[in-house]
Amino acid sequence: MSVTEQTVHPTADVHPIDHLLRADRLPHILCPGCGIGIVIHSYAQAIAESGMPENDHVCVSGIGCSGRAAGYVNVDSYHTTHGRALPFALGIAVHKPDLNVTVISGDGDLTAIGGNHLIHAARRNANLNVICINNFNYGMTGGQVGPTTPIGARGSTAPRGTTERPFNLPYLAKATGAVFVARWTILHVREFQQAILRSMQKKGFCFIEVLAPCPTSFGRANKIGDGLHEMEIYRERCRIEHGASNFEDLDIDLIDDKKSITVGNFVDIEREAFLS
Amino acid sequence: MSVTEQTVHPTADVHPIDHLLRADRLPHILCPGCGIGIVIHSYAQAIAESGMPENDHVCVSGIGCSGRAAGYVNVDSYHTTHGRALPFALGIAVHKPDLNVTVISGDGDLTAIGGNHLIHAARRNANLNVICINNFNYGMTGGQVGPTTPIGARGSTAPRGTTERPFNLPYLAKATGAVFVARWTILHVREFQQAILRSMQKKGFCFIEVLAPCPTSFGRANKIGDGLHEMEIYRERCRIEHGASNFEDLDIDLIDDKKSITVGNFVDIEREAFLS
Amino acid sequence: MDLSLAQVPRGLVHVIAERCKECNFCINYCPTDVLEYSTEINAKGYHYPVVAEGKEDACIQCRFCDLICPELAIYTTDASATQSKERDAG
């Protein structure tokens, strides 16, 4: 090929990763600039790179926008009730320990209504990979605040800004016993994907928090113009610190733009996995 | 009075603290050597010493042997459903912020079925005092293991010894935001009582774990002869470390008699309390 | 400080026998070994604590037996105060 020859860019109607997606359901229902699609994409990519048979992967979700993830990935997939993705997945993982079970769900589903199952699955070291998509609010019901909403941020149930402290999720996961704990944003898509791969390779409870924009609800309520704007916040304020030295410093304040957001792979230890 | 005169010790049918107890219900239903009675006693003593009007104190319990606590203290008292003592108490504390609301319940009630409310009440910094009586198992239903049972300990649902890691409750409470965190045993009754008093004086979420023998279930299943035997374990193995330097070291192993058990007042910080 | 002048408080032991369940905490943890089991049993069949013979004046009113009792079945009072009062009343 001559360098002077001008490249012609073809149109397409299939994506190379489509076989790992329920492509007949695309475009998905998620909003423009929503980060959940990138998580779905990254999970599919990680499956492809995992070297494990596709049929050994199982995806379980709860309820909410993030909970729709299970409906778009072309592996055995279960879209359960609100907050119950983890025990449902535990049932699968305990009965068929050779399956690689990944739970993809939202911050509200996993840490509000599902919080008890989260701490107990971590404590037991259930053989699950958890991807917790944190978009700082309840998106599907229209932008209510939740246990990850930063202090001062607004939502439809906190019109003057929430006063409740949000969870520091990596700290919670570590304190309850997770063997792999990471936080990334969807802008850190390569690192995030590697973290998913690592969780697939590990036995035991792996917890990945991934920050993702919800422009329609959280963004609009908090003067974050669109998904790109939130991505820019990630770009400007994220600081990578693998194996974080002080978990108390991992609090996220998305509103105060002077504060940095720490991301990285924070914990990677070995401990016997639960009934696996 | 002459020193040579021999003291005559009177019999009694009323205890000086009886006015703070529903004395007409004594003796209570708890077993010989059970530690819960000491917790009830200490709570009553703390009320007496708190300097606050008795009618400003409210006690809320969940289900289980420890959950019976509310039924024996002579303040407004509520014996709720399993795991829901905390949100019930939160409703009281938010509606009447001047009341001093103490939740007394067991490890199963507060950290198994009630675990979600625990981490969220701590996160919000709800204005509650929580006394979590940890007897390492479900006593009332006959000695099943639970999320505080030390690895290797036996229970009726783990006849070969449990393999699940127990919660490190002070660590969990700290990681989720409690402003006062302590652990004592019922042998450390004076320090425990002072910790209750401190929690009554503080606004915000105060969490006290108190270790207590369950000779009938846990003791019998684990070759701990009686309540006194478990008290002796506390005496021999407890190490006081106020403001613990490393929360990861607070794991309890009651079975391995070479390991020490750290007790003390671990956290005492200030943070704005929830809607109070 | 002249320790010989420090007065050791002396206590009266009050037992509510019917509440006792014989857990042994008070007897075992009394720092001056004041207590021992009764020979009698209460209605529930338990041996309750009594002041051991020869230990009538040994209680130092530390209140530990009271605080450590899960049954609210024992407490102590200041012997001088109580007995003075009784005498005053009597």
Add this chain to the structure above:
Amino acid sequence: MDLSLAQVPRGLVHVIAERCKECNFCINYCPTDVLEYSTEINAKGYHYPVVAEGKEDACIQCRFCDLICPELAIYTTDASATQSKERDAG
């Protein structure tokens, strides 16, 4: 290492226009500014990415537009490999 010898890979950009929702991620984060909005809209009314004029040879096949696309609407392939193949097939 002689950097002048390092061959910069060149990529072909594939866009599945009907999936696009105009989030701008691919356009904004392309390190070589290959992409711009289409003037046309898709059935949902969105402007999708197209290769900007003059940028036809600028794609370095870093795959970031692919990975960062929430809609699975764009990917790149190795231009030499693909076009060679096409030529072979043609």
Add this chain to the structure above:
Amino acid sequence: MPDNTAAKTAQPGAAARVLSGTHFMLGDHACAEGALAAGVDFFAGYPITPSTEIAEHLARRLPDVGGRFVQMEDELGSMAAIIGASAAGARSLTATSGPGFSLMMESIGLAAMMEIPCVVANVQRASPSTGLPTMVGQSDILQARWGSHGDYGVIAYCPESPQECFDLTVRAFNAADQYRVPVFILMDEVVGHMAERVVIPDATDVPFVPRKGPESAPDGDPFYCYAADEDLVPRIAHAGDGYKVHMTGLTHDERGYPALDAETHDQLINRLVDKIRMNAADIEMHDEIDLDDAETVVISLGCTARSARHAVNEARADGISCGFLRLITVWPFPEKRIRELVAKGNVKRFVVPEINLGQLRREVERLTQLPVLRLNHAGGAMPEPEKILELIRI
């Protein structure tokens, strides 16, 4: 004696609380405004479609009138929190939809057993499970009566319009306090998401029924918080009032002390059921059209009643002898009225359209051997008047 009832009657800040005037308002918002007008002090809830607007509205309005809004971690916590707040004297509310209602069932039983008043709005959507979250259903009717383990009595209102969402929410708070029971507002998605004219009266015209408090001072005669009056409802004292109450979900005696024997249990549970059954004539509400001579009687509730009324009116206009019984309370069920209709002899059959697979119909069938014609849709759409008319015409 505690002063909370007096405070409530006086309605402090009533002007801000009661949005007197004429509005064009969503049913969900009208429910929230009804709660405010009734003096709600405390709301705890968790987001769920199609009830979320109730929570959102109260999140804006409650803090301004001295109330408390709490978004809980889940519906289990929401239900427990409103019972707790009510135990401390608050008029308290939660709002949810089917899945959340299921999660509340255990603590609803606690409220019934402890006899702590509280109000639960359930905006019904197409069910079971996650179903069709944004679409209408009326299939939680039997769950509202039987969803928690054991026997107990409840009251459930079924508004057919935003105006009734307001009116019946006020009534729900009063009934909860009067009878010391959990009260449900069984809305449906159509009514909750429908905007229509809502007239809110002056604060002084909002009916207010206080809780019966103790008759003696805290240091007076002993107060038994489960000693029932003649109406089978005991008097209540709240946390902080000084009466040192004890309340438990265990079977208990008049003092609230656990009393673990079969006889106490039988008496207590019968009273819990009877206090609704015996007072049913005062509690039960329904609307009637042309029942006096009707051969066909249409029975319906909620949004479906709107179609049914239309059909009945059209049928009457066509000279068909039919009438309409609209349930405003579904629990207690208008057993007496239906038995009367059957006994009169002119009724030939009933028609029961509903957005479920026959829940109301079962209740009607229990009261009559006459044909009960069904028009059921499992959820997602409300029946059109024409469909009901077809059945009337059969």
Add this chain to the structure above:
Amino acid sequence: MPDNTAAKTAQPGAAARVLSGTHFMLGDHACAEGALAAGVDFFAGYPITPSTEIAEHLARRLPDVGGRFVQMEDELGSMAAIIGASAAGARSLTATSGPGFSLMMESIGLAAMMEIPCVVANVQRASPSTGLPTMVGQSDILQARWGSHGDYGVIAYCPESPQECFDLTVRAFNAADQYRVPVFILMDEVVGHMAERVVIPDATDVPFVPRKGPESAPDGDPFYCYAADEDLVPRIAHAGDGYKVHMTGLTHDERGYPALDAETHDQLINRLVDKIRMNAADIEMHDEIDLDDAETVVISLGCTARSARHAVNEARADGISCGFLRLITVWPFPEKRIRELVAKGNVKRFVVPEINLGQLRREVERLTQLPVLRLNHAGGAMPEPEKILELIRI
């Protein structure tokens, strides 16, 4: 095609699993042994009186026969876990009592909607709320049918003895798999805590009904896990089988994809209800004594049936014309048989003793205008035969 059904039929380790022989055994333990004989792979539960013995027994027995026992953090988790395990092919069980049953309601709806087989043993105690934890009740009967939001179909067995606890648990697993539904074993505290002779057959004599799996290989014709056969039950494939199924609690099409429209919903939910209703003749079970000519028919279930049988036999011995209908399944309810009895004309009245305030009686009343005499106790004690006899003699 997945091989799990084949593996199940072969009953590996059957000798250890099936405790063939004659035992003197608690009802709770017999239930656990029934589960083992049926091939239970997975148990998840949470301690609660009076069901705990089921969990404790399986904690001892399951690991030895290759199954998994998990004590979950709560009943919400237990129910979700057994559905998950079943989605992966396990025969799965949980056991609980009233309060835990209430907590399971939301996920029971999920199991119904996803059509994932599972078995729930509810050892009923005196309710509502915490009630009398150690004492008998039968008041979760209507909750078992209506406790989750929305319409759905279920099957519920009511053993009257430890032997039936064994037999009906086996049957429950088979029914769950055959119909892809959640199945309940509605025990009661008396039956659960009663020791009696239990005969466990040889492993080869334990009935086994496998799940219907896909007809084609994973790479063959597309497999639709919600395409129903003529019996209205679709075929199932499990996690790991290679069919890449999708299952959701949302309304879905035959592929399992969300399909959020009213028509799909109506079809799906009608099928969920109809698959039990249409197959009721195969599922429903009851026992009869002397119904042919009886003027008084006693209807009862569970431990109460023991008193009722005694009373009926005594009455017959005294020459009173009475008979006995014992419900073995309460859901589906023996509607057909009761209608037949009513239609025959010789029956003059029914007598329904039960340990609740009239739950069975309501169902009977729906089917007849004949007098239905009640004998209710709210819980804590089972009715004595004499009390029933008195009613028969009226």
Add this chain to the structure above:
Amino acid sequence: MRTEVRFSGVGGQGIVLAGRLLGKAAALFDGKHAVCTQSYGPEARGGASRADVVISDAPVDYPFVRDTDVLVVFFQEAYAKFQPSLKPGSMLILESDLVQHVDGEENYFGLPATRIAGELGSQLATNVVMLGYLIGKTNIVSRESAEESIRATVKESAVDLDLQALAAGIQRAKDDEA
């Protein structure tokens, strides 16, 4: 007299607000009975959105549109979905930049409402431009009532824009008739 208006488009276009403004104008300021119902999918944005407004002299029982008097369409997919429900005599109003319609439609009107709103300062007012056009064409409610409805509904900072949008829509309808 029962008049049925359906607004249809996608989530984010202000469909429901348009319906509420119309309903409120009729119910509170025109002395009529009116009901506004809404229908939407799980999507926060981009899903089908619909608002039905039924206005009548008598109380409205059935609250949904059955015999469409006016169909207002903001988006192509909505056109495809609801066009078949039009009856003879129905009026059809389209956002002409976003919706292509089949030829030969009777009683058809189109306007580039998004552009018109954009010229007024914000495309957010597109829905009110469409509402104004509807009112201008049908007089289903009075202009004054619609203005009152806007003032009583939208947040203060948006009142002026929406009043202008309403006026622009009404003017456009009059221009079309001229």
Add this chain to the structure above:
Amino acid sequence: MRTEVRFSGVGGQGIVLAGRLLGKAAALFDGKHAVCTQSYGPEARGGASRADVVISDAPVDYPFVRDTDVLVVFFQEAYAKFQPSLKPGSMLILESDLVQHVDGEENYFGLPATRIAGELGSQLATNVVMLGYLIGKTNIVSRESAEESIRATVKESAVDLDLQALAAGIQRAKDDEA
């Protein structure tokens, strides 16, 4: 023939085990029908505990004791509770060190079972001493069946002690008759 036996005492005394041993002896080794039910309070120890055993030649319907044939009492409170239910001809067996009975009781037997068990090595076998006494007095089941029942029920390390306790109880019953 229906025979009804009630064991009563407090939690921790092995009341339920005594009932199960008797029921099993009858049902599995004596060819009878037998049901054992239990009743207990919330207390793990110290609460009232009761086991009813009904033995019959025919299947047992109602499983609880109504017409007490034998009341075996381990504790004072249980005596107070169940003594009134005795009918003429009922047999009453008491742990005589723990239970004081009213004078003039007919068909009354007492034995210091706790002491007897203690002499055999463990007070834990008190319940089986009482059971042995009951069997010795009534022959409600055969001694062999009772022994089989013990072997089939208790853990191996306890079999010898319990067999001795059974024998001691039976012997005591015979001694009392002598």
